[in-house]
Amino acid sequence: MLITLLALLAVSAPTLWLLKPQRWRHAGWLAALPPLVVTAWLLTQLGPVGQGAVIREQYVWSEAFGLALDLRLDGLSLFFGLIVAGIGAAIAVYAGYYFEKKTTLGYFYALLFLFMTSMLGLVWADNLLALFVFWEGTSITSYLLISFKLSDPKALEGARRALIVTGMGALAMLGGFVLLGQIGGSYTISALLALPPDTFTSHALFAPMLILILLGAFTKSAQFPFHFWLPGAMSAPTPASAYLHSATMVKAGVYLLARLHPAFxxxxxxxxxxxxxxxxxxxxxxxxxxxxxxxxxxxxxxxxxxxxxxxxxxxxxxxxxxxxxxxxxxxxxxxxxxxxxxxxxxxxxxxxxxxxxxxxxxxxxxxxxxxxxxxxxxxxxxxxxxxxxxxxxxxxxxxxxxxxxxxxxxxxxxxxxxxxxxxxxxxxxxxxxxxxxxxxxxxxxxxxxxxxxxxxxxxxxxxxxxxxxxxxxxxxxxxxxxxxxxxxxxxxxxxxxxxxxxxxxxxxxxxxxxxxxxxxxxLRQPVQAAFAQAPDKLSGTGIFDDLMDNLYGFAGSTTRIVLGAPLSAQVGVTLLAAAGFLFYSVFSHNFMSDLGVDWSALPTFYEVVLAVLAVLAALVTVKARSRLSAIISLGMVGAAVMLIYVFFSAPDLALTQFLIEVLTLVLLVLVFYRIPPQEVQPIPKRISFRHLLISLIVASWGFGMALLAAQRPLFASISDYFSLNVLAAHGGNIVNVILVDFRAMDTLGEISVMVVAALGGYALLRASRLRPVQDPTQPSDPAQSKKPASKPAGGKHG
Amino acid sequence: MAERYLALLDRILTPILFVLAIIFLIVGHNEPGGGFIAGLVVATAFLMQILARGDDFVRKLIGVYLQPTMGVGLVIAIFSAVLSLPEGAFLLGTWWKISLPGAGVLEIGSPTLFDIGVFLVVSAFVTSYLLELSRPARGNRR
Structure with missing residues (x-):
C-alpha cells in the first residue's frame, strides 16, 4: 500500500503538468485529490498504529547487492506522513488560485508532487540509503522551487546557496550513514534501533559518525550556523515556502534526529x-x-x-x-x-x-x-x-x-x-x-x-x-x-x-x-529601531559568499596551472605519471626466467608484416612535414593494429578500432582544415630528444605490461566463467554478451556518463562561441581556450 | 570539386551504412557487432553526410533530435534493467521466446532492449560531437 501511494504521487506529477491545469479556474481541487487519498488512508491507520501496530513493506530490487526498498510505517512515520500529505492537499488547492491561470502552474504542480513523493519516501523509508536518496530528492525539488522565477537573479542565488549548503550537509550525512551501517552491521533503520544503544555510543568511531550525521540534519533544518539559506529560500512561490520551507522539508533534519534518538x-x-x-x-x-x-x-x-x-x-x-x-x-x-x-x-x-x-x-x-x-x-x-x-x-x-x-x-x-x-x-x-x-x-x-x-x-x-x-x-x-x-x-x-x-x-x-x-x-518601534542599527553580521550569507568566491578563485588558478602548459607537455606528464607508478612493479620481474616467455617461438609472417607496417607508419608520422600526412600515417598505425586484432580473432575489437580510427581521422582533418596551412616547424633538438626519451620509457613500460598480462594472471581469470555461461545467456558473441548482460551494470554506468559528458561538452562548445570575440592580436588565455582539438600542438611547435 | 564525388559516394554509401548498422544491431548478440559498434557506424554515416553536404545540412536534418535521442536511449536501457524487478533482481537478463509460424523461434530478451539503448546513446553522442566540432570556427581565429 505504501508503495502504491508513493507511485500515485509520483505519477501525478507529470500527469498534472500534461493536463495544463492553468486552463481551469478550480484546478487546485483536482490536484488535491492524490494527497487527500494518502491522507485518508493514513487516517484509517491512526487507530491500529496508535495501538502499536507497524506496517512493513519490502521490495527487493537487487538481491545480488542486498539492496531493497524497505518501507515502514510506525507512529512517527505516520505522524510525519499526515503532515506532509494533509498540508500538501491544502497547498495544492491554494496553488490553483495563487497562480491564477498562469502557465507555470503545471510545472509548479509537477515539482510539488515530486517533492511530496520524496518527502513521504523520506519519512517512510526504513533503510539509511533509501532515506538518503529521498533526502536528496527533496533538496533538488526545493532547489527548483526556489529558483522557480528564473528571471530573478536573487532567486537563483538563493537557490544555489540552499542547494550547496544542504547538499554538502547531505554528503557529510552519507558518510555518517556508512559509518553507522558499519558499526551496526546493517543499513536497516529498525534493525539498528533494535541494537542496544551502547553498541554505538561506546564505539571508537561514534563521535565522527555522530558529527557527520548532525551536519546533514543541521544543514537541512537550518540550524546555526547554517541557518542563512532558509531566509534566502523565500524567493520561492509562497505555497512552496509554506510547504517546503516551513511545514515539511526543513523538518526532515528534525525527523532524522528523532528517528535516531533512541540509539544516540x-x-x-x-x-x-x-x-x-x-x-x-x-x-x-x-x-x-x-x-x-x-x-x-x-x-x-x-x-x-x-x-x-x-x-x-x-x-x-x-x-x-x-x-x-x-x-x-x-x-x-x-x-x-x-x-x-x-x-x-x-x-x-x-x-x-x-x-x-x-x-x-x-x-x-x-x-x-x-x-x-x-x-x-x-x-x-x-x-x-x-x-x-x-x-x-x-x-x-x-x-x-x-x-x-x-x-x-x-x-x-x-x-x-x-x-x-x-x-x-x-x-x-x-x-x-x-x-x-x-x-x-x-x-x-x-x-x-x-x-x-x-x-x-x-x-x-x-x-x-x-x-x-x-x-x-x-x-x-x-x-x-x-x-x-x-x-x-x-x-x-x-x-x-x-x-x-x-x-x-x-x-x-x-x-x-x-x-x-x-x-x-x-515598545516595538524603539526596539526595531535599535535593531536596525545593529550591523548585519549575524546573517552568515556574506561569509558563505566569500567562501564560495575563494573556492572559485582556487579552481581558476589550479586550472591555469594545470592547463597552462602546451598540449605536448601535458600529454608527456600524463604518460610519464602512468608509466612511473607501475614501472617498478612491471620491471621487478625477470622476463627471461620468471615469466616463462618462450622467446624462441617465431612470429608468423603476417605478424612481422603488420608490425613493420605499424613501425614504418609511426616513423612517417613523426617525420611528416605537413599535418595532413601526419594524420594519415597515424591512421595507418591504427589500421595495422586493427589487422592484428583480426588475426588474433577479435572481430568486435577490430570493428570498433576501425570505426574509431575513421572517425578520429576525419575529425582531425576537419579541424586542421580550419587552421591555415602551415609548414610544420622542425622541433628543436633538445625537445625532440626529450620526447624520444618519454616515448621510450612509455613504450617499454607498455611492452612489459603486455607481456606480464599475457603470461601471469594476477587473479583467477573470469573469462572461463564467461565462456561457459555465454550460451546460457542466449548469445553467441561473448563480447556483446559481456557488454549487455554479464557486465550490463558497467555499460549502464558508461552510457550514463556519456550522456552527461555530451551535455557538458555541448555546453562548453556552445559557451565558447557565445563569448565575445577576442582581439586576435592578444594571445588567448590557455585556460579559456576555445576547444582542445583546435590547438593540439599549440605553444612550442604548433 | 571533391565534394561532388563525395556527394555521389554519399548517395551510395549512406544507405548501405544504415543497413549495416541495423544488421550489426540485430545480429550483435551472436555475431560480431552490437549496439556500440552499430552506433559508431551510424555516426560514420552522418560524418559522410557532413563531409558531402556540409554540417548545416545535417544539423537542420537531425540537430534537434540528438539530445532527446540520448535521453530516450538511456531511458530504454534503464527500462530494460527494471524489467527483471519482479524476479527481485536489477538488470538480470530476461528472455521471451516467440514462435513465429514457419520461421522458427524468435528470442527477444532484455539485453536486446538494453543494446538498443546503448545504440541510441552512442550514435547520438558521437554524432552530436561531430556536428559541434565541424561547425565553422569564427572568422578571425588564426
Missing part, C-alpha cells in the same frame, strides 16, 4: 551539541525576526527559531521532551503554514508584503483576518490554542531539568521563556499591523484584488484543524501524539494531556512570557 540519546555529545546548537538557533532566529519588515522574512526567521526549539528538545531523553517535540512539530505546521499562505494572499491582493505599507486589511478581507487570528494566537501560545499546549509542554521539560537540581535548567527555562515572549510579540505584530491598525507608517497599499472565499478556504481549514485539536485530545492523543512520542523515545509513552492544569509554576512562567511579549509588542 544517552551520549553526552548528543545532548550538549543539540542543546547548544538548538538553543542558539532559537534565540538568534527570534531576535533577527524582529528586524524584518517583509512578512515572509519575519515568518522565515520565526521558522528558524522554532526549528531551534525542536532540535533543543531532541537533546533530552524524557517522555515530556518527546511529547513536547511532537506537539511542537504539529502545532508549528498548523500555524506557520496558514500564516505563510496568508502572507501570499496579502501579496496577491495588494501587491506588497512590506508590513510598513499594510494596514486595516480586516475590513476588505474579513475571512483572511479570521484565519490570521486563529493561526496567530496559536503562534503566540495563548490559552486555549494548540500553540499553548505545545509551549506548556516545552516549559515543563525545563522545569523537570531544574527540579533535578541542575542550575542550567534555569538558564534553559529563561531562554525558552524569552523566545516565547518574542513569539508573542511578533504574532501580535503579524495580526495587528496588517489587519487591524488604522494607518500604515509608509504609503499604504490598497486591496486591488480581494481573494475569493475558495482561495482563503485552505488557510481556514489548516488553522481550523489546529484550533480544534486541543478540544479533541481524548480522540486523537493516542494515535497522533503518544505513538510518535513512543517512537522518538524508544519506549511506550503514557499521556496526560490537558489544556488546564491549574495554577502551576509552568503556567505562571507562561503568563510571565506573555506579559513580556506584550511589553515588547508595545
Amino acid at each position: 540519546a544517552e551520549s553526552s555529545l548528543w545532548f550538549w551539541t543539540l542543546l547548544v546548537v538548538g538553543g542558539v538557533t532559537m534565540l538568534m532566529g527570534a531576535l533577527i525576526a524582529l528586524r524584518q519588515v517583509d512578512l515572509k522574512a519575519i515568518l522565515a526567521y520565526a521558522t528558524v527559531s522554532q526549528l531551534g526549539v525542536l532540535v533543543m528538545l531532541l537533546a533530552f531523553n524524557s517522555q515530556t521532551a518527546a511529547l513536547a517535540l511532537v506537539l511542537g512539530i504539529l502545532a508549528h505546521a498548523l500555524y506557520k503554514g496558514p500564516l505563510f499562505l496568508i502572507a501570499g494572499i496579502i501579496d496577491h491582493a495588494t501587491g506588497t508584503r512590506d508590513i510598513r505599507r499594510l494596514a486595516g486589511l480586516a475590513k476588505a478581507m474579513p475571512l483572511l483576518a479570521a484565519g490570521a487570528l486563529l493561526a496567530g494566537l496559536s503562534m503566540a501560545g495563548l490559552i486555549p490554542t494548540f500553540g499553548f499546549l505545545a509551549k506548556e509542554t516545552l516549559l515543563e521539560v525545563f522545569f523537570h531539568w531544574m527540579e533535578s537540581g541542575d542550575p542550567l535548567g534555569l538558564v534553559g527555562l529563561i531562554a525558552s521563556a524569552l523566545a516565547g515572549a518574542l513569539f508573542v510579540a511578533y504574532s501580535l505584530v503579524l495580526i495587528w499591523e496588517p489587519f487591524f491598525r488604522r494607518a500604515a507608517p509608509q504609503k499604504q497599499a490598497a486591496v486591488q484584488h480581494p481573494p475569493s472565499a475558495l482561495f482563503v478556504l485552505p488557510v481556514l481549514l489548516l488553522a481550523g484543524v489546529g484550533t480544534a485539536i486541543p478540544f479533541l485530545l481524548g480522540i486523537v492523543e493516542q494515535g497522533l501524539f503518544a505513538a510518535p512520542a513512543s517512537a522518538v523515545l524508544g519506549a511506550p509513552v503514557t499521556l496526560h494531556l490537558a489544556l488546564w492544569h491549574g495554577w502551576t509554576p509552568v503556567f505562571l512562567t507562561s503568563l510571565l512570557a506573555i506579559g513580556l511579549g506584550l511589553l515588547v509588542f508595545w
Whole structure:
C-alpha cells in the first residue's frame, strides 16, 4: 500500500503538468485529490498504529547487492506522513488560485508532487540509503522551487546557496550513514534501533559518525550556523515556502534526529551539541525576526527559531521532551503554514508584503483576518490554542531539568521563556499591523484584488484543524501524539494531556512570557529601531559568499596551472605519471626466467608484416612535414593494429578500432582544415630528444605490461566463467554478451556518463562561441581556450 | 570539386551504412557487432553526410533530435534493467521466446532492449560531437 501511494504521487506529477491545469479556474481541487487519498488512508491507520501496530513493506530490487526498498510505517512515520500529505492537499488547492491561470502552474504542480513523493519516501523509508536518496530528492525539488522565477537573479542565488549548503550537509550525512551501517552491521533503520544503544555510543568511531550525521540534519533544518539559506529560500512561490520551507522539508533534519534518538540519546555529545546548537538557533532566529519588515522574512526567521526549539528538545531523553517535540512539530505546521499562505494572499491582493505599507486589511478581507487570528494566537501560545499546549509542554521539560537540581535548567527555562515572549510579540505584530491598525507608517497599499472565499478556504481549514485539536485530545492523543512520542523515545509513552492544569509554576512562567511579549509588542518601534542599527553580521550569507568566491578563485588558478602548459607537455606528464607508478612493479620481474616467455617461438609472417607496417607508419608520422600526412600515417598505425586484432580473432575489437580510427581521422582533418596551412616547424633538438626519451620509457613500460598480462594472471581469470555461461545467456558473441548482460551494470554506468559528458561538452562548445570575440592580436588565455582539438600542438611547435 | 564525388559516394554509401548498422544491431548478440559498434557506424554515416553536404545540412536534418535521442536511449536501457524487478533482481537478463509460424523461434530478451539503448546513446553522442566540432570556427581565429 505504501508503495502504491508513493507511485500515485509520483505519477501525478507529470500527469498534472500534461493536463495544463492553468486552463481551469478550480484546478487546485483536482490536484488535491492524490494527497487527500494518502491522507485518508493514513487516517484509517491512526487507530491500529496508535495501538502499536507497524506496517512493513519490502521490495527487493537487487538481491545480488542486498539492496531493497524497505518501507515502514510506525507512529512517527505516520505522524510525519499526515503532515506532509494533509498540508500538501491544502497547498495544492491554494496553488490553483495563487497562480491564477498562469502557465507555470503545471510545472509548479509537477515539482510539488515530486517533492511530496520524496518527502513521504523520506519519512517512510526504513533503510539509511533509501532515506538518503529521498533526502536528496527533496533538496533538488526545493532547489527548483526556489529558483522557480528564473528571471530573478536573487532567486537563483538563493537557490544555489540552499542547494550547496544542504547538499554538502547531505554528503557529510552519507558518510555518517556508512559509518553507522558499519558499526551496526546493517543499513536497516529498525534493525539498528533494535541494537542496544551502547553498541554505538561506546564505539571508537561514534563521535565522527555522530558529527557527520548532525551536519546533514543541521544543514537541512537550518540550524546555526547554517541557518542563512532558509531566509534566502523565500524567493520561492509562497505555497512552496509554506510547504517546503516551513511545514515539511526543513523538518526532515528534525525527523532524522528523532528517528535516531533512541540509539544516540544517552551520549553526552548528543545532548550538549543539540542543546547548544538548538538553543542558539532559537534565540538568534527570534531576535533577527524582529528586524524584518517583509512578512515572509519575519515568518522565515520565526521558522528558524522554532526549528531551534525542536532540535533543543531532541537533546533530552524524557517522555515530556518527546511529547513536547511532537506537539511542537504539529502545532508549528498548523500555524506557520496558514500564516505563510496568508502572507501570499496579502501579496496577491495588494501587491506588497512590506508590513510598513499594510494596514486595516480586516475590513476588505474579513475571512483572511479570521484565519490570521486563529493561526496567530496559536503562534503566540495563548490559552486555549494548540500553540499553548505545545509551549506548556516545552516549559515543563525545563522545569523537570531544574527540579533535578541542575542550575542550567534555569538558564534553559529563561531562554525558552524569552523566545516565547518574542513569539508573542511578533504574532501580535503579524495580526495587528496588517489587519487591524488604522494607518500604515509608509504609503499604504490598497486591496486591488480581494481573494475569493475558495482561495482563503485552505488557510481556514489548516488553522481550523489546529484550533480544534486541543478540544479533541481524548480522540486523537493516542494515535497522533503518544505513538510518535513512543517512537522518538524508544519506549511506550503514557499521556496526560490537558489544556488546564491549574495554577502551576509552568503556567505562571507562561503568563510571565506573555506579559513580556506584550511589553515588547508595545515598545516595538524603539526596539526595531535599535535593531536596525545593529550591523548585519549575524546573517552568515556574506561569509558563505566569500567562501564560495575563494573556492572559485582556487579552481581558476589550479586550472591555469594545470592547463597552462602546451598540449605536448601535458600529454608527456600524463604518460610519464602512468608509466612511473607501475614501472617498478612491471620491471621487478625477470622476463627471461620468471615469466616463462618462450622467446624462441617465431612470429608468423603476417605478424612481422603488420608490425613493420605499424613501425614504418609511426616513423612517417613523426617525420611528416605537413599535418595532413601526419594524420594519415597515424591512421595507418591504427589500421595495422586493427589487422592484428583480426588475426588474433577479435572481430568486435577490430570493428570498433576501425570505426574509431575513421572517425578520429576525419575529425582531425576537419579541424586542421580550419587552421591555415602551415609548414610544420622542425622541433628543436633538445625537445625532440626529450620526447624520444618519454616515448621510450612509455613504450617499454607498455611492452612489459603486455607481456606480464599475457603470461601471469594476477587473479583467477573470469573469462572461463564467461565462456561457459555465454550460451546460457542466449548469445553467441561473448563480447556483446559481456557488454549487455554479464557486465550490463558497467555499460549502464558508461552510457550514463556519456550522456552527461555530451551535455557538458555541448555546453562548453556552445559557451565558447557565445563569448565575445577576442582581439586576435592578444594571445588567448590557455585556460579559456576555445576547444582542445583546435590547438593540439599549440605553444612550442604548433 | 571533391565534394561532388563525395556527394555521389554519399548517395551510395549512406544507405548501405544504415543497413549495416541495423544488421550489426540485430545480429550483435551472436555475431560480431552490437549496439556500440552499430552506433559508431551510424555516426560514420552522418560524418559522410557532413563531409558531402556540409554540417548545416545535417544539423537542420537531425540537430534537434540528438539530445532527446540520448535521453530516450538511456531511458530504454534503464527500462530494460527494471524489467527483471519482479524476479527481485536489477538488470538480470530476461528472455521471451516467440514462435513465429514457419520461421522458427524468435528470442527477444532484455539485453536486446538494453543494446538498443546503448545504440541510441552512442550514435547520438558521437554524432552530436561531430556536428559541434565541424561547425565553422569564427572568422578571425588564426
